Amino acid sequence: MIIRVNTSRLQSNLEALGRIGRDAAGGITRPSFSLADLEARAWFRARIEEGGLEYREDGAGNQFGRLEGAAGPEANVVMAGSHLDTVPNGGMFDGAAGVVAALECLRTIREEGLRLRLPLEAASFTDEEGNLVGDFLGSRAFTGKLDRGLLERGTTSFGRPLAEILSATPYTIETILSAADRAPAVAAYLELHIEQGPVLETEGISLGLVETINGKHYRWCAFEGESGHSGTVPLELRRDALLGLADFALRATRHVASARYGSFVTIGKALIQPGTFSSIPRRADFSLEFRSSSKESMEALERELLGIAGEVASARRLRFASRLMDRTDPYRIPGRLAGILAAEADRLGYAHMPVTSGAGHDAQILGTVTDAAMIFIPSPDGLSHAPEESLRWEDLEKGANLLLAALLRLAS
C-alpha cells in the first residue's frame, strides 16, 4: 500500500510560513530568536497541536511534534526535520520545506490511523544558519556538541552577546548546554531540503539522494605589511597587504580548482586598513572558508592553503596569521539509509540520483549520534539564501512522499 501526503495542506502551510518575517527587500529575515522567529515558532507549535501531535521543546529552543509508537515512550525515535530560521534577506524554503514536510508526514500517518512500532518526531532545530554563534546551535545542543566558551564569549552577527539575545526568550546558556541531557535516543534522522545548487535542475531529476555532506572549515586570516604614502614609496619597496590577499586569493582558488577539483574555497569578507585611497594597505583581514567531502581532503586543504598563505607572506615580506572560527566534519550517509531511500523512491516510481551536499545541514550534526540521511529537491536557477529562492510544488510533493515512505519503513 502506498499512502501520500496532503499536497495542498503542505503547500498552504509553506505559504503561510513564508509570510512570517517578510522583509522590506522582499526576502525573509527570520534569524533565531528574532520577533519573526518567535512568531514562526508559535505558528509551528499551533500546527503541531492542531494536527493532534504532542508538542515538546528543549532548552535550546528546538521544537518537536511527536507521534507515539507501539514500543512506548522509551523507544528510540525516528526523526525528520530541518530548521525554520533564515539568513538575513533569505528565502522561504531553505529549512522551512523540510520542517513542514516532516510535519505533514506525521499528520498523514496519524490521519491514516497507522500504528507504527517506533515513535516519530517532526523537528525544527534552532539557528541552523549560524546567525548567533556558529552554525547548527540547535542540533549541536541536541547532540551535546556545544562548547560553553563559544556560547559565553562568542559575539553574534548582530554584534550583541548571545546571553543578551537569549534574555528575551525562555532559554539561557545553561538550558542550551543541558538540552542534550533530556534528548531522546534517535533511531534515524531524515531531512528534506532544497538543493541550493544547480545539479538536479540541470539533470531534470526531482529527487537527489545525498551521499555526502561536505565538511566546512572557516578561518579568520590576516596579512600584515607596512603602510606608507601612495605617492612616495616605490612599488618595489612596498609591503602591501592587499596585494598579499590578492595573490593568495588567486593562488588558493587555482590550487583548489585544479588539485582539489570538486572542493570549494571562498574568501567572502575582507577588511583593508588603514583603508584610505592614498595609503598603502598595512593590513588585510579576510575570511577563508573551504569545503570538501572527506576528512582526508579537508585536512589536506588546510595544510595546502595555509602553505600557500605562508609562501605569499614570505615572497611579499608580509606576516600571515589566522585562527579557526568554525569547523564541521564531512558526513557520509550510511549505506542502510541510502538503500532504503533509493528502494522507496523506486517503489514510488520517482527518478532519483545521488548528489553531494555542498552546504552544511543539521543532518551532519545528527549524524554524530545516529544514522542520518537527506533528500534534496531542485532549486530553480540553483538559488538560495536570496529572496528569489524557490521550488516546484511537484518536486516538493515527490520529496515529501519519499520522506513519508522512508519514515514508515524505519518506524515499522
Added chain:
Amino acid sequence: MIIRVNTSRLQSNLEALGRIGRDAAGGITRPSFSLADLEARAWFRARIEEGGLEYREDGAGNQFGRLEGAAGPEANVVMAGSHLDTVPNGGMFDGAAGVVAALECLRTIREEGLRLRLPLEAASFTDEEGNLVGDFLGSRAFTGKLDRGLLERGTTSFGRPLAEILSATPYTIETILSAADRAPAVAAYLELHIEQGPVLETEGISLGLVETINGKHYRWCAFEGESGHSGTVPLELRRDALLGLADFALRATRHVASARYGSFVTIGKALIQPGTFSSIPRRADFSLEFRSSSKESMEALERELLGIAGEVASARRLRFASRLMDRTDPYRIPGRLAGILAAEADRLGYAHMPVTSGAGHDAQILGTVTDAAMIFIPSPDGLSHAPEESLRWEDLEKGANLLLAALLRLAS
C-alpha cells in the same frame, strides 16, 4: 651678504604647533575646520601679528602674513607657504614645517630692516590633505580652480556635507568660491616641505630641489559579478567580484612596475559585498590611484589600467565600472626658479640634488597661475602621514636659509 633665520625660534614654533591636535594615538589629528585646526589657525595668526606682519585671510580660510614692499600694495606678491592641516593621526611636520619656515623668513627680513621691492607673504592653505572634498581646497580656491558642484555635492571623509562642516566657521561655499576674486597676483611661490620618501636620507643630502611634482588620478571602481552559496556553486561557475579585484590588483601593479617604472599605482580601499564568509562576493568596490611625472604618462596609465580592468572583467564574466574622483596634473618646476634655488644653495655652501615629488602639494596648484618651486628636506625612514614622522633640525635650518635667500632674490 648672507642673512640667516633664527633657528631656535623656528624650532620652538614648530614644537608649539606640534602640541595642537595631539591625538590619543600619539599623532596629530588636525583636519581643516576641526577644533584643533581652529586652534592652530589662531596660533598662526598670533605669530604673524607678534612678528609685525600684516594678517589677512580669504573666503576659503587661507591665512597670510604680509610684509609690504617698496613697489606698493598693488605689486605682485612673492609668496612662500604650505599648510597647517594634517591627515588623521598624521605627523607634526608635513605642511607645518613649510608654513613656520615661511613665517620665520619674513620675520627675519623684517628684523634685519631690509626693504625689498616686492611684497612678501607667508601663506597657509586650507585642507591640503583633502579631508573635506578632494585635495588642495584652499589653494584651488585661491587660484580659482574649484568646481561648485564638488563643494555642494561632495561628501567629506567625515561623512558630513561640506556646508555642515562650514557652518561652525566664518566661511561658506560662496565665500570659498569667491576667494580667487580678491587674491593678489603672485610673482612666484616657494614651498619648503619634508620629502615624505627615502631618497634624500639614502643619499645623505639635506636639500632636494624638486624638478617635477607627480600628477595624481583617483578613481572609484567596482567589479560586479554574482553572489551565491559558498558551498554549492562550483568554482568554475562563479563570477566572484573579489577574484576580479585580486586579478586586477596584481596585473595593474605588475604593469606599472615594469612598463611604467617610476610611476605609482595603489589600491588603498576595498569594500566587498555581501561580505559574509559563506557568500560568494557579488561586488567589490575599490579605490584606484595612480601617479606619474608627465601628462603623457598619466594619460597612458589611465588608458592602460582601464584596459586591464576591462580584460579582467571580460575574462571573469564580471562588469566593471569606474568614475573619476579627483585628478591633479603633473607640474614641472620652471627652469628660472630651479636655477635660482640651485645658485643660492651653492652660495650658502649646501649640498643639494634634484628630486621628484611623488606626493601632491599646493605648489602644483599655485603653479597654474605663477612660477612655483619646492625645497625638500629629508624624512627620516621616509616616513610621513604617521605619528613617527620627523625631521632633523639641521636639515630644516638649511632649508629655511635657502628659502630665505631665494625670497630675498625674488623680491629684490
